[in-house]
Amino acid sequence: GAVVSQHPSRVICKSGTSVKIECRSLDFQATTMFWYRQFPKKSLMLMATSNEGSKATYEQGVEKDKFLINHASLTLSTLTVTSAHPEDSSFYICSALGGLGYTFGSGTRLTVV
Amino acid sequence: AQSVTQLGSHVSVSEGALVLLRCNYSSSVPPYLFWYVQYPNQGLQLLLKYTTGATLVKGINGFEAEFKKSETSFHLTKPSAHMSDAAEYFCAVSENNYQLIWGAGTKLIIKP
Numbered sequence: 001g002a003v004v005s006q007h008p009s010r011v012i013c014k015s016g017t018s019v020k021i022e023c024r025s026l027d028f029q030a031t032t033m034f035w036y037r038q039f040p041k042k043s044l045m046l047m048a049t050s051n052e053g054s055k056a057t058y059e060q061g062v063e064k065d066k067f068l069i070n071h072a073s074l075t076l077s078t079l080t081v082t083s084a085h086p087e088d089s090s091f092y093i094c095s096a097l098g099g100l101g102y103t104f105g106s107g108t109r110l111t112v113v
Numbered sequence: 114a115q116s117v118t119q120l121g122s123h124v125s126v127s128e129g130a131l132v133l134l135r136c137n138y139s140s141s142v143p144p145y146l147f148w149y150v151q152y153p154n155q156g157l158q159l160l161l162k163y164t165t166g167a168t169l170v171k172g173i174n175g176f177e178a179e180f181k182k183s184e185t186s187f188h189l190t191k192p193s194a195h196m197s198d199a200a201e202y203f204c205a206v207s208e209n210n211y212q213l214i215w216g217a218g219t220k221l222i223i224k225p
Contacts, residue, residue: 006156034212043203043217044157093156102213104149106156 002028004096006105013084013112021079021108023094028103029074030096035067038091038107047092050077084112115140117206119216127224132191134219136178136204139185146187147205147213148178157203163187174198199223 003026013019023033032051036044048064050056050071058064066088068080077096081088089112094105120135138144148160161172168180178189187204204216 043215046212049212095157101162102147102159104157104159 002096002098002100002103004030004094004103004105006094006108008108009106010109011111013110015085015112016083018080018082019084019110021081021092021094021110023077023079023096023105025075025096025098025103028096028098028100030077030098031074032097033071033077034095034097034102035069035077035079036093036095038093044093047079081110084110086112088112115144115206115208115214117204117214117216119202119204119219121219122217123220123222125222125224126194128196129193132176132189132194132198132221134189134202134204134221136187136189136216137185138187138204138206138214140206140208142208143182145207146178146180147207148172148176148187148189149203149205150174151201151203151218153200160189160202194221194223196223196225 005024007022035047038044047062048056048058050069052071052074056069071077093107095102116139118137146163149157150160151157160176161170163170163180171177176191201218201220203218205213207213
C-alpha cells in the first residue's frame with residue numbers, strides 16, 4: 001500500500017528560528033502534494049498545493065514567504081516555517097496524491113516557544 | 114461551490130451502541146466522497162471512499178457509509194461502537210478527484 005512518511009512528528013523551537021518538515025512518499029511517486037494545517041477544535045485548512053518541479057500554489061491568506069514549500073522530486077516535499085512565532089504552533093499534515101489516491105502523513109506537532 | 118457539513122461537532126455513544134456520523138455536501142457534479150479518521154496526535158487515515166458504483170461502501174474497522182444522491186448525504190455508520198473508535202472523523206468531498214473540501218470534523222466519544 002501507499003505510505004507517506006512525515007518527519008519530525010514533534011518539534012519544539014524558539015521564536016525566530018526556522019523549522020523544516022519533510023514529507024516523503026515511500027513506495028509511490030507523488031506528482032502532487034498538499035500541506036494542511038489543523039487548528040485546535042477546527043478542521044483541516046489547506047495551506048498550499050505543490051507539484052513536482054514547479055512553484056507551490058498557496059491558498060488565500062497563507063504567507064508564501066513564511067511557509068516555504070519545496071517539491072524537488074516525485075517523492076519529497078518540504079515545508080519550512082521561517083521565523084516561527086508562537087501563533088505558528090499547530091499540527092501540520094501533508095498529503096500525497098498518487099495512483100491509489102490520497103495518502104496522508106502522520107502529522108507534525110509544532111510548538112514555538 | 115462545494116461545501117461539506119458535518120452535523121454535530123461532538124457525538125457521544127455508549128460502547129456497543131450504533132454509531133451514526135452525519136455528512137451532507139453540496140456539489141454541482143457527482144462527487145467523490147471520503148471519510149477519514151484521526152486519532153489523537155496522529156495523521157489522517159482513510160476509512161472509506163465512494164467514487165462510482167455501489168452506493169453502500171464498506172470501510173475498515175467495521176465502518177460503512179451510504180451515498181444518497183437525493184439527500185446529498187454520505188453518513189458514516191457502525192453497528193456497534195468500540196472504545197477504540199474514539200477519534201475525530203472527517204468527511205471530505207472532491208469534484209475532480211484532486212482537491213479535497215473538508216467538513217469541520219466530528220469528535221466521537223465512546224462511553225463505557
